Amino acid sequence: MVFQCQRDSWARQFATRVVSCRAAELRPEGGGEPVRGFQPDDRGLIGDVPVLRVTRRGPEAVHFVQAALEPGAEVLLSLDWERRFDHMQQHSGQHLITAIAEQMFGFKTTSWELGRQRSVIELDTPSMTAEQVEALERSVNEKIRERVPVMVRELAADDPEIETVRSRGLPDDHAGPVRVVDIEGIDSNMCCGTHVSNLSDLQVIKLLGTEKGKKNKINLVFLAGNRVLKSVEQSHSTEKALTSLLKNGPGEHVEAVKRLQSSVKLLQKNNLNLLRDIAVLIARDFKSKPVQSQLFVLHRKEGDSEFMNIIANEIGTETRRALVILEQDPSLCPQETLLFLTVGDEKEAGLFLLAGPVEAVENLGPRVAELLGGKGAGKRGRFQGKATKMSRRGEVQALLQEFVSHGSPEA
Template identity: 75%
Template sequence: MVFQCQRDSWARQFNTKVASCCPAELPAESGVRKETLQGFHVVLEDTILFPEGGGQPDDRGLIDDIPVLRVTRQGPTAVHFVQTPLEPGREVLVRLDWERRFDHMQQHSGQHLITAIADLMFGFKTTSWELGRQRSIIELDTPSVTAEQLEALEKNVNEKIRAHIPVVVREHSENDPEIEMVRSRGLPDDHTGPVRIVHIEGIDDNMCCGTHVSNLSDLQVIKFLGTEKGKKNKTNLVFLAGNRVLKSVERSHGIEKALTSLLKNGAEEHVESVKRLQSSVKLLQKNNLNLLRDLAILTAQNFKSNPARGQLFMLHRKDGDSEFMNIIANEIGTEETLLFLTVGDEKAAGLFLLAGPSEVVEKLGPRVAELLEGKGARKRDRFQGKATRMSKRAEVQALLQEFIGQQGLEE
């Protein structure tokens, strides 16, 4: 079946009738949590809401004032998922989310154009494509595309856009010999009715069920974002078409303005400014590490020089790291002292190290990790890991003091 959305891809609203309505469920994702929406599958006598197919996502819109959350194709039928029942026979007004549809039309027709020109210019065959939310990808059957080829291809497709070349959709019967002469990945097994051929005058004929612009000038412009290594010795060509290019320029300009304000110079100097900042940060980090190492050694020496030192040494430092803790443990030694060292946020997450005689660490390490609600592992005389509840350090201290009070560290 050919739907009204395929006969007239520019129609934004359409009057029709409800053919059927039955209870249904829709798997949906809400953030990181998956949930199932309860609702209804509604079939209309005809529709301007495109069901997903041909690499093109489905449309969104309203049936009267009821939001359509998904449109899928089941054989010759377009099925609309809604959360309010609609009585069969009811006359309804279907309204289309035009911004979403026109974006899909631009990306889809842009893909047809790029695919055809890439084949004509370099013999690169398209094996698949993906219309993504932010960018689209064409998988080319070639291990690589040179920068010169990419530049020439982009120049050529934009010349075709400026040439105002018509895009015409024609319907053919399944036994029409003309459909054997066009690009196609074959018809679905459950296909019925006419076969649609998308004709770009003088450039391409392609079997397709999707919605398309009526002239290449409707694409406005195509911009390649580069290539990526694909699977099985193929190359992914990343592109934007039409309004996505304008939105990308707007985002880039916003970032440029923000950087100009932060860096206090013009856009042409941003890269060099960031490089200088990166060098400064690396130097500061190196100096900070050296200071932390020196501080670790001084901390350990101060403890060792204290004649009243006990068998337990505890320390927390917010800006420390694993190396800081291990230097202290190395300098103090673990044969006669039990060390509990932590770094990071005092009340939230951080790192911990329990060091001391091997048999003591083996016994107490898992308990310390449990109290801090963290995970760790033992290696000889040390048990270290990550903690999520640094606020429990006092409980660990009590555990260690109780152990030393009862058993000490004598073998």
């Protein structure tokens, strides 16, 4: 079966009849709740009903829509032309790149992916030099400027000519004639996709370079036609914004950003040193008090795990000294302090640390994490993790105060 889109990829509308319609369920791409609707067998806008997805099942094109259509009814199919033409450009561009890459370097295409923003051709080679990429790009664009015709033929399934065209094989459920796409003098390939009628319709191809692919293969990334124009437009908008922000010309952007990165690294280093000093001072201030509280609570928006652990370490030093005194004179030893430290947003995401007596921390740590809507882990008198509900710090403090006051938190 050859579909209307394959016989005439340029047709934007055509009239047809609904063959059948049945209830179906579609799970959106990327997951999520299924959309309930009906599944007739045509493409585009069917009347005024949007088509959400089209799949091929043997000789039938199955269309998913969200409104039932009457079998036998005459309907007008209207095409999303911008999307169709984009696919035509990328697909014909892939055929051209694949053919020229094999002719120039012997690199065979093993698969390809038409992405939403860029397309990728998997080449059966472990590497491709920048010079080869440049030469390939120059060659394919020469063919575009030569206005080479692209033709579609339909051959009978038993036609011996089928053996002479490039192919990755037919689907098991294929029925009807075999469709062959010819780029005159360049390539002949068995294909069921939509294509341009002349390479000049591609406008231009830009090869964005290669990425590591599967074992001993590379992925060649490319843009064709209108995607190149959109990429240039986006790059130009970015360039204008950077010129305004950096107060210099495009040729100086990279060096300006490098200078900014160096300044940021230095500021970050200085900030970390200041945070460490502040942590030490906070701990020493606590230890200098004649009577130390059994519960120490602190929140600081600017901070990290190291900041909290420095405070815990400094106060912990005093605890260890107290344990030594205990062996000589129990009356001189204060009770070990329970510390609840948090950093980050005051109401939403942040980090927390619970430190103090081992048994108390083991019992209270999971409850603290639960109250803060986070997760954590701990050992040797420390329990720390990430939180999503920092607004509940007051509830945690109440829980810990109950513990230090009565020896056990309220149930």
